[in-house]
Amino acid sequence: MTAPVVKGRCPGALNPMMSGDGLVVRIRPFNGRLRRAQADGIATLATAHGNGMLDISSRGNIQLRGVTDQSHPPLIQGLRHMALVDASADIEARRNVLVTPFWITGDETEVFAADLTEALTAGDAPALPHKFGFAVDTGKEPVLQTASADIRLERDVAGGLILVADGAGSGKPVTSESIITEAMALADWFLENRQDQNRMAALVKTGLPLPPGFIVPRQTQTYVPAPGYTPLGAMVGLALGQLRVETLSSLAKHGGLRMTPWRLLLVENARELPDVEGLIWSADDPLLRVIACTGAPRCPQGHADARGIARHLAPHIPQGQFCHVSGCAKGCAHPKTADITVTGTPDGLSLIRNGRAEDTPQATGLSPQDIIKAI
Template sequence: MTGASEFVVQGWCPGALRPMLSGDGLVVRIRPDAGRLTRTQAAGIAKAARTHGNGLIDLSSRGNVQVRGVTQASHPGLIEDLRALDLIDADAATEARRAIMVTPFADATTSSLARRLAAELTQGPVLPGKFGFAVDTGPAPVLQAVSADIRLERCAAGGLILRCDGVPLGTPVTPQDAAQRAVDLAHWFVAAGGVTAGRGRMAALIARGVRPEQADTAPAPPPSAYGPGLHPMGALVGFEFGQIQAETLAALAALGNVRVTPWRMLLIEGLTALPDRPDLIVAVDDPRRRVIACTGAPGCLQAHAPVRPLARRLADQVPLGKTLHVTGCAKGCAHPGAADITLVATAKGFDRIRQGSAQDLPEAAGLAAAEIESEGLFR
């Protein structure tokens, strides 16, 4: 760690019923059922974000939707509106258990499996706040680079497997028993001491040498990375830093049902032409896709500086195939993994890290934004 940029690890993720305080108000996270929103639900979220928040909506790296700028006074009204859209769980405990990502390219079988898993988890063990599941049972796994602890995937032969994060092989399961087997694996994780392993993550438990039984089947190879554009199920569109204006979400909702992705993009079902809006990212080679930036100051209480204006100015310096991560503190929420270059805001300027994450040692410290811009990142 750099030691120069202190941060607080909350150890839990915000929800709708248990929001998290940020610099611009409460962050209210909505977990769409099986990763899908109907037109009515998407339009309703947009309206609620304007009425009860500041009109800004974030897409999280776990396929959730976050309404920003909510106040203590406006939160009850927001929950009432979301409940009317069937987007609220019975209570905060149930909401926290339903930490499930679903492939955006899900068919009816996958969506049904995700719902069965959500139902089984209501009787599952109490798991750490960051613990999550991935239902990645489309034609090929597409969520392997996304944080999840227990994964349901397809093998090369087309069958289903259950796999622990950190283990390359999984165990064959059937559509009938997959959900229950996933919950059983969560019980195994708790019994094996996983709650105390590396902030309660499966990969940390596996790194200790603990292994589940009968993991002997490899997942199908992943396809090439997905980018914005037209796909068989509709149009996949991105947003700068994964943030949407409420008006944009309302306009997209008018075009079709919406699937939320963990790549901070939305899939609008059934479209055969890309939406024409200036605030959408629709080109694979758009330089903004190569830059990751958190909310930064003043929207985040832990950030040492605004980061998105700098990230925006630096985007054109990032070559194809490279990534730049600009973060307001060493916590690195927007991108916990390594990037080609990571810039970490501190009380003394920006630390620069090459081929590492926000918590790795920097090669240079206390840089001014103007200095970073003038020197060039990839020279």
């Protein structure tokens, strides 16, 4: 079986990636937020220079699809006009910052996100692997522990700030003044000690001792993402992380948008939203139990229509369980384990329980109907 091509990077705006439906252009909103004018502007640009389809990624970014070599330059010009791209592709690749959506204007989370962005875009910033990322999760309780990140800014149970290396159970106590400097020092430590590891958890797993001071136990996340109204606005779900430009434009009329890694968007200060097509409002909606990549035919690596299969399987996934459907063994949409993982292969679907897309399957050569019978 031919192995999928691992490119070792995610698409960017300045460094897009070719897919089956054209270039994928990933926008990384600064501080995890789109102003209303920016969100509406993205919808306009996606209509003019893409195919009108958008994705929300597992890192809380927004992707435009169907961009061509000819439409890419004017698209970037438009994004620059809205201050949505970096000065260079190298800076863009380093600026992987995921921010909890539950911050209040002027609080420490907002400050930390801005200061971390400044540190990562500086000329002397560490030359980290392209998928290496940071999580600013400095609310009272953590909400981003299930999301992909390598260096995490969190709080301990007493409310103190701690710096966490992903994969470790304890963090280092830090202050508001030292947290960004300490995060950069931990990134330097990773670069100095890694061998072939590109992610922090893989290095921690080798048993290499962390630098001194990582002694404070982490809180365990209890937050479960779900649609609904919050004190900060309306949290809305997106089926399989997809939305059309019309949906984005409609949401932008009601407030700024805070990105999340859960295929949910927080519409700031919204207290009543219209019934916009494509949004999920119920925490019991079966589509929230599945996640899928683009899959075939839009992804040249895909061996299966991952999103079509996910929609077919969703009503059959038991409540409380989570299913990941991947078009190939790379598992781009969900690199962590899932209760049920379905992986596309040239010979049919593989079923994996409590594992990842690349793990050894329980059964292979299956059809969607076979998967339904098995679960």
